[in-house]
Amino acid sequence: MSKRMSRRAKSISRLRALFFVLFLAVSCYLVYDVLVLGPTVSMNAYNPRLGAIEGNTVRGTITDRNGVVLAETMLNENGMSRYYPYAAAFAHTVGFVGKGKAGIEDTYNLNLLASHENLWEKFKADLTGKYKYGDGLKLTLDSSLQLKAFELLEGQKGAVAAIEPSTGRILALVSRPSFDPNTVEEAYESILADKENARLLNRASQGLYPPGSTFKVLTTLAYMMDNRIDDFTYDCDGFISVDGKEIHCYGNTAHGELDLISAFAYSCNTSYASISKSLSMETMNSVADAFGFNRELPYLPVSSVSRFGAESGPGSAEWAETLIGQGKTMISPLHNAMIAAAIANGGRMMEPYIVDSVIAHDGNLIETFMPVLGSQPMTTDQAAELASMMSYAVEAGTAYGLKNENYLSAGKTGSAENPSGAAHAWFIGYAPLDNPQIALAVIIEHGKSGSAAAVPIAKELFDTYL
DSSP, rough: OOOOHHHHHHHHHHHHHHHHHHHHHHHHHHIIIIIIIIHHHHTTOOOHHHHHEEEEEEOOEEEEETTOOEEEEEEEEEEEEETTTTGGGGGGHHOOOEEEEEHHHHHTHHHHHOOOOOHHHHHHHHHTTTTTEEEEESSSSOOOHHHHHHTTTSSSSSEEEEHHHHHHHHEEEEEESSOOTHHHHHHHHHHHHHHTTTTTTTTTTTTOOEHHHEEEHHHHHHHHHHSSSGGGOOEEEEHHHTTEEEOOOGGGGOOOEEOHHHHHHTOOOHHHHHTTTTSOOOHHHHHHTTTTSSSSSSSSSSOOOOOOOOOTTTTTHHHHHHTTTTTBBBBOHHHHHHHHHHHHTTTTTTOOOOOOEETTSSSSSEEEEOOOEEEEEHHHHHOOOOOOOOHHHHHHSTTGOOOSSSSSOEEEEEEEETTTEEEEEEEEEEEEESOEEEEEEEEHHHHHIIIIIIIHHHHHHHHHHH
């Protein structure tokens, strides 16, 4: 073979190799486009074909963890309609479809419209023009607990968030006042106009409140990092002056001589104002950061960012108020429940999640969501120390209303001052003490006292679940 023919053969071989590589690259991109990007693009809100997909797909059913139906699509002579059997009880969490979308209906829209039926069923639907069936969602919610919480909040503004400490599964997420998702499209304008009740706001995950004395859990942890618990003593007169400002204990109660465990159990504001004089901003900021303040929570569908910070440090009135859960500090009930759950779980804070699995219309399991460790903001020993304090708060302190013969529990109450009226009533805690199965945060807007307004609700919820 001549040199010219040899060079030509090599050139042809290289050209073939180049075309093969290009063909392979295009093929891989097409596969990626169809299998990975395709579902996301097809369900994107800006896709003009989305309406057609929704029009010929029966939206998947949403159930609680035990298979209780929370949302389903009904077929009738007029087409399809979405039905919510429990109306307002799950409205903020499950959401709605109608005047736009909200809640799980919005966040998991792709899953509810995507069809993983077998190919034969899809083929028959395409051939006959009948509906396809979207995938269903099984949630982590316990419907009995959710309904009980909804009942207990009747006539009040407030929220309940309940979590399984060892996994992060959300057991209940309740907000009141609420609305009926079955009629939200017709009543949307009147619901929006009701500014006083803000019925569309999911207070459980989006509401932000001063944490009041529930924040003393984190202040205590910060104190423990730099000090021995046994070294703390304080004589409470019912008030203390810090930087020219008087800070009072609830009801101006004079608690007398206290150690740290008693100061925590009785929720002594003056004790913690005294602690603020020596507790560094660096230590407290690091604790707040470790627990997820000032950044988004790892939760879907939607949650608000809890805030912590102060411009002035030890010795200032602002710092003293900050360390008792006032000042600029704001937190959502879901976040506060996560803090209680982390203590119950030996210092491990799990990422909260609400969808357990995705299931095809024919019953095949498509995807299962597993527990994820979010962070470990404290040691096992520190968590055990806080658990002991929270247990004593139930045994002899402000959470005494939880005490009963059936199980031991741990908790912390709070009464958070706010500029719009009476104090908000808080409770965070968990049960049983020795084998935690549920962690709670309860808030009652303008409920005045956590002991009087939030603790009884927490007790009934513990009793219902356990």
